[in-house]
Amino acid sequence: MAEFWRSTALPDLEARRSCQQNSCYRPHAHDSFSIGAIDSGTSVLTGPLDGRMRLEPGDVIIIPAGQVHACNPDQGRWLYQMIHMDQAWVTSLAPGGEASRLFDGIRVLRHPELHSMVSAINDMIFTDEPREPLQAQFAVLFTELEAAAPAHLATSYADPELLTRLASVMYRLRTDQSNPALTELAESIGMSKFQLIRAMRRVTGLSPLAWRQNARVVMARRLLREGRSIAETAHALGFTDQSHFHRVFRAHVAASPGSYRG
Template identity: 30%
Template sequence: MTPAVHQVHLLRSPMEGVYGVDLYSTRTFGRHWHESFGFGVMEEGGHRSASGRGLVEALAGQVVTSNPGEVHDGTPLGQVPRRWRMVHIEPSAMASLVGQSGQELTRPVLHDPLLYRSIRRLLLRWGAPSDNSDQSLQPLWEESLAQVCGELVQAYGNRPMATAGRRPLDRVRECLLDQMQNPPSLAELAIQNGLSRFQLVRQFSMAYGLPPFAWLQQHRLRKAHRLISGGAPLSEAAFACGFADQSHLNRHFVRCFGFTPGQWKRHCGVPPQ
């Protein structure tokens, strides 16, 4: 049996709303999403994912992508470690680089050798995970980032991001977000919206890709992600986002992002409290 391995390095960016992740792992990730666009290269092994665009497999030498809010998971092919490196870029940063917004990347796995080389060039210019001290490299890095984002949107961003069909459940979504620390029960939500619990779970899953409380858990994690990067102590971030304690936040944070809250805090340059 292949021993379990999980190594992760965060790549700090000189541009707000952008960061990179370098992963070498046998770990299986549960269903989750990111608020950012994601694109990167599969460098070793293979990866299977049930994404918002169907079941896909990515192999070494291919490009992988994800859209903001797209629910996906991930497991290694053959239970052997795979290495992939991803760039995460918030929609506003993507729009500022390519001059347009409201696009969706249409294919989750790309066999595009030219784009693959462009992304690897960007990652090479990024430098070592902990080294962003050479300011002379920033223009080359930003140029590479703009080039890659432009190539992606031009070749694979040819339809607007889907938003239709979600309005009937807006009240459920807003209620969960407004009461993140102590949300209503599933039965209470169902009664408030004139649905059975089964109907609520089914309709919400169809609209948002996850059942209501799994969806809320993702938003709790994203809020914790933002609070920690803003300097909040880990225990305070856990409480503010409705987690029972710091260890509870830690377990779910690693399951979603692949790195711990403490690693994210250090990556963001937040001094220890």
């Protein structure tokens, strides 16, 4: 079961409350800055970490845009909250702006007061509080999050030169509905297929095909938030049929397109 709510006061602000019993998330990344809070049960966080890390009730997780991760229940049911927001907006409020430590990588914080603050702001989103008090609370939260010592910090570094070289490939993976062959993509930038796979993993954390699926799901979320129908969204993104779209979307979002669209 999942519940989503979008703020009418602040653009691109989305909240979630969820209860999961089965492992259902593939490694994925968001195009937004995300804050998570574990309410009950335990789960395992994987991604650009040195191994796996168990998350406990009361933990707060900070995930900058583009950071590959997956979080799934450890044993039985778990309850969690998520808040997704535009990273440029976060930058405008965060101490230090672009230099804020909030963007260094995935941070796990174990401070009970931070969990309470995240829960309170999530309540404000679900009750659709006005812009001014909501933004003021976020500014306070960002200051406290940056000041808190993390229990775990997974930093990431993307080679800018390699990212530039891969730009045309990533554009085609994101936009070409014909599902271009890896060999063709690799040859277009002077690489072998296996060099391309290694390079994509190095700069994104995902294989080319996994990155393509993630990019399509990111766009699907945008279209569904705009009110597009499920059939229209699936067709626009080149899925062969709605059942295929449904499977891919659920594997990344842990919710059906219908549940997410609301």
